[in-house]
Amino acid sequence: xxxxxxxxxxxxxxxxxxxxxxxxxxxxxxxxxxxxxxxxxxxxxxxxxxxxxxxxxxxxxxxxxxxxxxxxxxxxxxxxxxxxxxxxxxxxxxxxxxxxxxxxxxxxxxxxxxxxxxxxxxx
Numbered sequence: 001x002x003x004x005x006x007x008x009x010x011x012x013x014x015x016x017x018x019x020x021x022x023x024x025x026x027x028x029x030x031x032x033x034x035x036x037x038x039x040x041x042x043x044x045x046x047x048x049x050x051x052x053x054x055x056x057x058x059x060x061x062x063x064x065x066x067x068x069x070x071x072x073x074x075x076x077x078x079x080x081x082x083x084x085x086x087x088x089x090x091x092x093x094x095x096x097x098x099x100x101x102x103x104x105x106x107x108x109x110x111x112x113x114x115x116x117x118x119x120x121x122x123x
């Protein structure tokens with residue numbers, strides 16, 4: 001920002017706003033995180049904790065939950081590729097016939113009314 005523009009109020013008029021859903025619009029602790037823990041337990045027989053999940057999430061390359069589950073399960077002694085982890089994880093997240101998935105527990109952090117107020121402020 002140059003000297004000439006300091007002190008002047010700049011107006012931004014975006015045509016679109018894009019939000020990251022996980023942890024921004026939706027609390028994923030009871031959905032994605034729970035599904036990761038459920039998947040690890042199902043595939044290994046070992047009960048995983050949120051503390052362990054956070055350690056795995058903090059490792060480089062584990063922002064993708066399916067990749068993280070694949071690495072975690074492999075480290076616990078059961079070789080697992082990305083596609084296998086994704087498929088197992090999806091059953092816990094989305095559910096199966098007769099068994100609802102963890103997605104039913106999603107809680108919105110930002111309400112639709114708050115989004116609408118922000119959207120109307122863009123025009």
